[in-house]
Amino acid sequence: MMKEEELLKSHISKHNLKVTKERSLVLRVFLDSEPHITAEELYRKMKNDGSSIGLATIYRTLNLFCESGLAEQRQFGDGQARYELVYNVKHHDHLICKQCSRIIEFENQEIEALQEKVAKKNNFKIFSHKLELYGICGNCSEKNDQ
Amino acid sequence: MMKEEELLKSHISKHNLKVTKERSLVLRVFLDSEPHITAEELYRKMKNDGSSIGLATIYRTLNLFCESGLAEQRQFGDGQARYELVYNVKHHDHLICKQCSRIIEFENQEIEALQEKVAKKNNFKIFSHKLELYGICGNCSEKNDQ
DNA sequence: ATGATTATGATAATGAGTTGCAATTCCCTT
């Protein structure tokens, strides 16, 4: 059994929930998808694969993933929540291209340290943070110049 | 005439729009409000003051403020857009208390510089960015410990 | 295997924000 499956099942049994074929299938497809997927995208993908799962169950299951610590919800400003695997995945932040919607991940330990410094100076305890850089990726820049 | 009023009127005449008493009043109340106000909050405030303005007009006017460069929209994760004056205001980022919703502003030039460095390394041109630190403010920490 | 409990899919409801529309206001032209 995969580590992710174990985490989810541990959360499930701890909260008197049940392992269902829908939950198992959503997990499999979610782990096999590009990161930052929306509920709708996941729904269409599974429909295409012949599943008869309902959209409400996709939403419920993605919420369950977040509650279990497997995934996190992201808002990149396009009005739809995106979900990303965070269990056993190194923390990172995002560059988002406004033109082609490409998402580039990066990590910068100096920034992380400075955030803590800012928090301390303001007598603030950080639980989570959001750092998103919006602009134009290299690909799109080239295309625009041509 | 205030600088903000001038900017708005300049945008208005440049786009064949019209100065209306509604727009002037919304501007006055907006500038007189705490920063990071929601459309609904502004609406209630004006209703309380005896105005008969419609909520749709508030939304339309706040959008106009954003298009003119007077204000910007923020999303602090509570499901409602907040609007902030940015004209003649120094750029800053935000600490958001999850418990009391207090918003603390900060600026950190080192972080800004590192963002540019990250962008350059990824061949990316930054137009805007969002840095939000979520957690618990000093006030709430104290209260929680008592 | 049984039954209590939880999950599911279909559908309705929610809530922030937008839009269509008829009535009103603005403001340029005379």
Add this chain to the structure above:
DNA sequence: AAGGGAATTGCAACTCATTATCATAATCAT
């Protein structure tokens, strides 16, 4: 100052992502 085309308003209806409801189905401890 008056006329009139264009923009704006308030209201209500709409959109769209997400959640709630509910009758039926699946899960799992016994």
